[in-house]
Amino acid sequence: MERETQDDAEDKRDASLIDDQVAVSSMKNQRLAVVSAPLYLDAPFLRPVTSNDWLPPMIDSVTTRSGAGPSSARKPRVRFAPSPTGFLHVGSARTFIFNWLYARHNGGTMVLRIDDTDVERNTEASLSSIFEGLRWLGLSWDEEYKQSERLAIHRQIADAIFQKGLAYRDFTPAHAGDTEKSGGQGTWLFNPGMRELSRAESDRRAAAGEPFALRFRVPRETEPQIRFVDSVYGEQSKSTADIEDFALLRSDRMPTYHLASCADDADLGMDHIIRGQDHLSNTFKHILIFEAAGVTPPEFAHLPLLVAPDGTKLSKRRHGPVVSVTTYRDAGFLPEAFVNFLCLLGWSPKDNREKMSRQELIDAFSLQGINRANAVVNFKEPAATPEETFDPKAIWLNAEHIRALSVDDLADRLMPIVREAGFTVGRCKMLQITKLIQERIKLLSDVLTGADFFFVDQLPPYDNAELVPQKGDVAMAEKVLKKAREVLARTDFKHDALDQALRAAAQELGLKAGQMFQPIRVAVCGRKNAPPLFETLEVLGRDTTLQRIEHAIQKLQ
């Protein structure tokens, strides 16, 4: 009882979260407008642009939010920052979820930031896939930004770093996508001649219009080790001798990921960066950027990677649609079950709980519960049925969540699937059917294979042999069906009455109950495995039942 109440409360909560999300989306433009308005013109490192400056003349009206940088620890601000270069990936979804859990657990703010500075690779389709996936998960965010609308901030910070002498122009022509850089003799650190170029010479070439990238001047003498404490991986350090002079701005003046990400994290006041472990070694660069910009770096928490059964990072190219969030939706997963599953990959509540509601996850979540070893998503590469494709634990959890739903709720979720498959059912009948299949389906879409005989007029063809009961023959099947036809014509179609009448009939024929029920079950369901017989007959009704029994008798003759 208590559990049900809890779940109901949870459902309401989820619904309101979704509403929030819609509200946020609709005020998106407003927010963005506010952010890029010319407010704090006296920001400390904003400076007038001169004609021979290397910066484009569009930064004049930009700002950094005052008080940027980590704010009080009480209401943490966290973000999820996908780049719209592909569909929403399960690994990204988990990153979103962990950020969301952290924010909700601590009463903080969840920011969604679209990292779209790579104009070449961005696609509309990808952007909508991300929103579609997040909408399905039913998790909300509180603020939303687009990096491409914040370029001025990125350039401004790049400029500040440059003015401090912590970055330099690199006039080396861009590499044309070759890969011979790695595998050579050790780490590449910088292009010869560029790091040492005098300011005057650099200014001259820039003024002459020569294209260049802006590189960070990694301080190798003064700061030989970069250190930070990761909330998951603990103390980390790396020698600056192993960090190359990475780019801040490309020669087309677009910021690189490192710059844009850090500039926005600083400007948006992010407190805790929770992201995939593939960024762990990038973090040293990020710390360099924050410090060069005069900002205290945020906290970092890196998440173990989600890997395929072959041990490699999940990728669509290699592993196919199982890495896309919408695949799970389309296969009939409940979003709450999917979220639950993802949470258990690399995190544990430490008390052996597995099936958890959203609220339970929020309550139990902490960064201390995150593991360090990569987690395998145990899917099968190519498979015939969804059940064989997906991680068995995900399927099991989904079944658990399905069973935990109220009949009403489950019926509501099943209805659209049934309708979309072209069947028409009334809500009342759907409710009856739902009761019968709730503990028998593992995916929502199983309703189509497990309850099809309730929806169709004509049963699909089945093998006559199925009608033959255990330790019986065709004659017995026929005898049973004829008896059933007779009995069912005059029995009340209610569970108890059917139970009594059919058992009595079995006795009359000198058969075991099972031998009596089997042919009837197959005749009305078209297969052996089905929900309990009497309830099924009750839902099907007398007309359909008799008609199908008649059909079976004819088949046998």
Added chain:
RNA sequence: GUCCCCGUCGUCUAGCCCGGCCUAGGACAUCGCCCUUUCACGGCGGUAACACGGGUUCAAAUCCCGUCGGGGACGCCA
């Protein structure tokens, strides 16, 4: 190649920080039994792991070193 990270049942994990309660616990999957009109649910039980080698210690899954194995990062991608 260089740097970083990781290594408990097939898979997800508890235990590791603060050595003894660990003859290593739970879950999924798998196998068997029970319940039962089939299926499912449920119940009970089985198989199954501390990567390896050295230390330290009365005592190590837990601490130290090494080896091996796996992953990630090294772009004017993110």
